[in-house]
Amino acid sequence: MSIDPAVYARLLEIADQLPKVPGIGKIEIADGQIVMMMSPVKRHELAVLRLSRQLNAQLPTTHPGHIAYHGADLQDAGLGRLRNPDLMVFPEATLEGEQRAVLPHEVLLVVEIVSKSNPENDYHDKVRDYSAMGIPFYLLVDPRTGTGVVHSEPGYESREKFAFGDTIAVGPWTLDTGSLLTYA
Structure with a gap:
């Protein structure tokens, strides 16, 4: 699952030097390859916005100092992975x-x-x-089908499926999926 650290370091160098290409939204590194992701569609971004608003409203109570943020990379050099999740919850101070x-x-x-x-x-x-x-929780939202899955630790053995319109529990947070839209 992991790759040689020197190979990963070289892939990071290459990724940093790639020109910005219209239509390419994110660059990730996985399985020893640089992966260029397409820019997301509007309903994809709307789902991110609506979920982040709900999480950010609850975080001061459940995890003071944490934010739901959509612009950061996630790196595990030991696994040789660079991901850019649509949304993550982590301490705001991390951005400093x-x-x-x-x-x-x-x-x-x-x-x-x-x-x-x-x-x-x-x-x-x-x-x-x-x-x-x-990572304790992974929320997968699928606008193609109007469904999703809440994965939780250990090893994501627990998988709770839901349909858009359901109110779901993701760890200590409650999310209303009724405002999520399917792709046209």
Whole structure:
């Protein structure tokens, strides 16, 4: 599952030097490869916004000092992984640091909104990676089908499925999925 640290370091160098290409939203590193992700569609981004608002409203009570944020990379150099989740919950102070990415031990929740173009990545590869990183909760939201899955530790053995419209528990948080839209 992990790759040689020198290979991973070289992949990071290459990724940092890639030109910005219109339509390419994120660059990730997984399985010894640089993966260029397409820019998300509007309903994908709307789901991220609506879920982050709900989480940020609850975090002052459940985890003071934490935020639900959508712009940071997640890196596990030991596994040779650089991911850019759609949304993560971690301490706000993490953004003050000098490191290039959020580290897995800082993250309480990762959220991925399934893309139209590469759903296998979210359903298989990221389940494996986020579990291996030790992230307690992984919320998978699929606007293609109007469904989702709450994965929880250990090893994401617990998988609670839901349909858009359900109110779900994700660890200490409660999320109303009624405002999520399917892809047109």
